[in-house]
Amino acid sequence: MxxxxxxxxxxxxxxxxxxxxxxxxxxxxxxxxxxxxxxxxxxxxxxxxxxxxxxxxxxxxxxxxxxxxxxxxxxxxxxxxxxxxxxxxxxxxxxxxxxxxxxxxxxxxxxxxxxxxxxxxxxxxxxxxxxxxxxxxxxxxxxxxxxxRQPFLRAARQARFLPEPRHIFICFGGADSFNLTTQATRAAQLFTWVETIHIVTGSAYAHGNQLASLANLDNRLRLHHNLNAQEMADLMESCEIAIGPASGIAYEICSVGMWLITGYYVDNQKHLYRYLTKNSLGLAAGNFPTGRIEELLSIIKESVTKPIFRQKEHFDGKSAARLLGIFISLAMRMDLAGKEDMPLYYTWANDPETRRNSIQSDIISWEDHQKWFKTRIDNPAFVFYIFRMGSTAVGQVRFKITYADATISYSLDHRFRGMGLGYEILSQSIRALSWLHPQKKIIGVVKNDNFASLTVFQKLGFTMRKAGSVTYFEKS
The missing domain is CATH 3.40.50.11190 (Rossmann fold)
Known part of the structure; x- marks a missing residue:
């Protein structure tokens, strides 16, 4: 929980x-x-x-x-x-x-x-x-x-090519106590080439009457209130230009891919504002209450053929897996595997990706697995660690112990891959083994095309040596 x-x-x-x-x-x-x-x-x-x-x-x-x-x-x-x-x-x-x-x-x-x-x-x-x-x-x-939010994670994984700008999206969050929404709307209204101005406000916005008055006088204005994430993403994708603060809304805009005019109105937005503008993710409006929105809209219209934004380079849509991995790593617990785990290890051993990344990649029969497991699970020359989150098995690490070293093998359940958990289970297992066998050198053998494992061992500080189709890793 x-x-x-x-x-x-x-x-x-x-x-x-x-x-x-x-x-x-x-x-x-x-x-x-x-x-x-x-x-x-x-x-x-x-x-x-x-x-x-x-x-x-x-x-x-x-x-x-x-x-x-x-x-x-x-x-x-x-x-x-x-x-x-x-x-x-x-x-x-x-x-x-x-x-x-x-x-x-x-x-x-x-x-x-x-x-x-x-x-x-x-x-x-x-x-x-x-x-x-x-x-x-x-x-x-x-x-x-x-x-x-989920719709923006999906949008970040999609390429987007912007047509000529004609539609503007404006959002200053759920409250906008400074009523910058109205200021940005009035700036956008000055331009005749703008066909539609979509204005989004949230549940805590207190200036709806002002926007309604503007909308009554300009039929280009479309007012939206309290949209859910999917509605927000769909609306952004219908526009080419966005005006919003350097806050979470700017990250959502970048994930969709739009011309972004951004600024700040409180101190805690300044750091993100510098990042967005320095990396060409948005145009700098400065302090929004005294900002230069009109000037920037003119720049966008004149520069529309220039691909100045690099938003998709910074937002790859994979952050959800990384975040989930943080919490699973905190929730999971390591234990020694037992005889009752033999069927689970069999399932993991014959997982297609596990077989593809194994040095010996043939499918393993149940009879062979039973012999292999029973001769090792209680053998002091082998150590089997298993990781669980509650009753859910996450992955395993095992060591083959010799006089001088310990050879490591590991795998993750297919549901938990791509979350950075390989690093977590290996680092915890190596620490635990060092208490049992403090003088052992740790050895790993990885296929050269198993990029995920190559990255994990390098991140853990192993030295590496390539030999044919595999890479040997060592750590004292």
Missing amino acids: VYFRADGNSNIGLGHITRSLALADILAEYFSCVFLVQDPAPELAAQIQESHFLVRLPQTDAYLAEAQQLANRYLSQGKLVVLDGYEFRTEYQEIIKSTGAGLVCIDDLHAWHFLADAVINHAGDTHSEEYSAEPNTRLYLGPKYAIL
């Missing part, structure tokens, strides 16, 4: 909730997700409860007292917690960690010390040196870990 602690309203916006909901949707195949939210508005509560569980918390500024109450009521070893917000600082994290629960922080400020097991910051050009964190805290940084 994963508990999400995040808030959202018309004062602070809905960015934290939207981001956490996107992550929960990614995790939902393997985890039950529960949202802990202070006094959510009815529309927000309904949105969360469409797919996940909601616990309504009382409104309070006494966050440490709240953390203690949550720890006492909900948390224990084996549970996972996600904190997404600026009130969940070091002291709050300390209370959560004291329960034994796994902790993940979603961050975009790197402004305090982190005790979490993992920190996710999907802003580009963020570096580990900017963080103060515990030695065992894993940092997952950059758009390869982009927290995107």
